[in-house]
Amino acid sequence: MKRKRARVRKPPSTNPPPIHPLQLAESSGWHDGYRAGSEHGYHHGRCAVVLERIPPDQGVKWGLRVLYVQPKEALPYVPIDLGIIDALRGLVAELVVCKPTDDVVGLAASIRPDVVLVLDSIHSLPIEKARAIRELGIRTAVWFTDDPYYTDVTQHIAPCYDYVFTTELTCVAFYRDLGCREVHYLPFGINRAATKPVRVGTPYRSDICFIGTAYWNRVELIDRIADYLAGKNTIIIGYWWDRLKNYEKLKDKIKLGQWMSPEETLNYFSGAKIVINLHRLHDDPTFNQNSRNIPAVSVNPRMFEIGGSGAFQLTDMRGDLYNVYTPGVDLAVYHSPEDLIGKLEHYLTHEEERRAMALNALARTVRDHTYRSRLNQLFGIVASPQTVGG
Incomplete structure (x- = not known):
């Protein structure tokens, strides 16, 4: 009687079967999207915990x-x-x-x-x-x-x-x-019932977001950092951004001449890793009736809207800033275009630090700035x- 020869199993190949370049791109895109969505959902969940711990202020009747x-x-x-x-x-x-x-x-x-x-x-x-x-x-x-x-x-x-x-x-x-x-x-x-972190889809997500009118100091700043912004997932929204010298370089990242509803603005803030805030100069000639040149030292309303959205904020300095938020704790401050690029890169690559500061700003906003x-x-x-x- 002949013995059956034992079947020898070949070890699995260490070389995966070839993948079509289109399949590879789709797979990579799916994983990138999944990771981005997971990160967004994780931060949104942490924002929800912050809001649960701070009950709405009933105030005096x-x-x-x-x-x-x-x-x-x-x-x-x-x-x-x-x-x-x-x-x-x-x-x-x-x-x-x-x-x-x-x-x-x-x-x-x-x-x-x-x-x-x-x-x-x-x-x-x-x-x-x-x-x-x-x-x-x-x-x-x-x-x-x-x-x-x-x-x-x-x-x-x-x-x-x-x-x-x-x-x-x-x-x-x-x-x-x-x-x-x-x-x-x-x-x-902020109106706490309306300005709060929201979960948004891919069209609203960005690395860097700026929403506002293109006053001349803003145009100068964005022109100076245009090369950097061109290499990032950047969204710029507002009027007159075709004033930019580097408009052609950034035009696919600009939503020109759009007035943003509060709901849409909140969506873009909530979907951004970093929101830039740049205040208007007191002597900008665009729609300005300040002939006495009274200086501006107080923060703009947008600062509170960004804080209430749960987003991380990079802002220029205003003299009154320390009375409403603590730089380095609730948000970060930049002092020049070069400094802004350095801090954008730092906070894009230091996620936990960025998220922790955004959560601090959210808590401070709903507690003190409603x-x-x-x-x-x-x-x-x-x-x-x-x-x-x-």
Whole structure:
């Protein structure tokens, strides 16, 4: 009887079968996309933990009847306007919202509010209406949106109000010198219900993101770092970016002339590894009515929006920055185009450091920089003790 010869198994080949170049590219792209999506989801989960640990600020319930006048020009101020309205609804006993084109004086005479609050974007409410409301014995307050860039206009508006609130620290002395007795620095903030980290798809994801109008100092900076940005997954969105000398080099990364809704802006911030913030210069000639050249030292509203999105922020320096965030802890600061390139490269390759700072900024923003907290400060100044509710 013949024995069966044992079948000898060949060891597996160490050389994989050949792969078509197209298959290889698809496989590599799939893995890159999967890794990017996993990283995005991981950071979003950590942001959710931060938000869970910091409950929404309930604030003081003010026993006030408030008449709020929206800005004349809606589009640029939508997130500010909606954030203020949402916060007011939870803070005051009664809220009436109107537009500058409404019969604001008649409405004020009818409902007799404790205070009329005007969000002013280059003279929203005509001066004669503001004066007429004061003559009714009703307290009036204005919150200027664009100081110091339109102070040639606001200098005529501020004296018509009992209380003046400005987003620029250097304008406090300016308005007081005009004879305004109650002038206070009050920056904008975020609406926590609307400005928060969101999970987004690939079209919104980037290494580096900048959203804003191409003022000349911004154009100069982006031109100086154009070669670096061209080699990264960069997104630039806003008006007038065709001013760039290196526009052709970057045009496939630029969404030109697009006005971004708050929701779309939040999507791009949430999807970016790094968001650049570059403040407008006080003497930029583009739509500037600041003939006194009042300097700008306060941070822009975008700083809080970036912080509230859970994104990591690289910003230029403003003198008031240390009063709202801590550089090196909540965000990073650059001082020149060369310094910006170095820090972009550093934070793109040091993910944990970048994410930790973004989480710190998120926590600081929802704790300290919401419209609820800002309006609590405002009513603490405007309201008399008799109007404070339980």
